[in-house]
């Protein structure tokens with residue numbers, strides 16, 4: 001009996017400015033194969049389906065267990081994580097393409113710097129002002145911990161942005177992952193010191209008002225983060241902050257910071 005084969009069709013691009021092209025590969029099937037293990041097989045023997053020598057595929061990966069968020073790509077047209085996508089569950093030939101909303105660096109590697117720039121804009125961290133011993137820190141109510149834990153599972157994979165109809169050049173929308181981080185850090189007793197600044201960034205160009213509540217983000221998130229709930233909660237916080245600023249800090253309402261973009 002002929003050995004089982006795996007067929008892959010991979011969209012390649014040699015550099016950010018060159019044209020994309022397709023290459024096809026045929027590999028020997030092994031039990032439990034996923035997309036990353038198929039890439040490893042290609043790297044060991046980089047020849048295409050017709051036996052022509054080629055280059056190993058460039059892609060990002062790290063943890064290989066859906067934790068680091070780096071291996072996001074389009075698999076058969078759907079945004080997904082390569083390390084948890086099993087070959088046996090996919091229709092062949094399996095089409096692999098880079099995420100479409102981010103600039104391609106090479107092959108399946110894209111530049112997701114916009115996510116990290118926007119995390120900086122919303123100060124997605126707990127402020128600590130010194131290197132001296134700050135003590136144990138505030139106690140966090142178990143009820144707050146329960147709310148925060150699911151939000152903290154975000155792995156910056158950007159799938160929610162890839163499928164968001166509003167994440168475009170023209171809207172400059174920051175996307176659901178950023179809004180979720182605003183909710184997370186506003187929940188933290190020390191992180192809440194920067195709450196007002198975060199909420200003001202959310203009212204700038206590309207802020208929360210750009211969300212059309214289409215809900216694609218919550219359906220695709222591999223970590224099952226309640227993104228639309230986060231959006232509703234942060235929207236309420238932003239509204240209250242805007243009204244407060246209108247009366248207490250009117251000068252701020254006319255001079256908002258802009259979130260970053262590619």
Ligand code: SF4
Nearest residue numbers: 154155157158160221
């Ligand atoms: S919110 Fe979910 S889909 Fe979006 S970046 Fe985080 S883990 Fe990925």
Ligand code: SF4
Nearest residue numbers: 164211212214215217
């Ligand atoms: S609800 Fe829709 S528009 Fe809003 S962030 Fe999610 S996918 Fe984008």
Ligand code: FES
Nearest residue numbers: 062064066069083
């Ligand atoms: S390699 Fe880390 S999420 Fe896939």
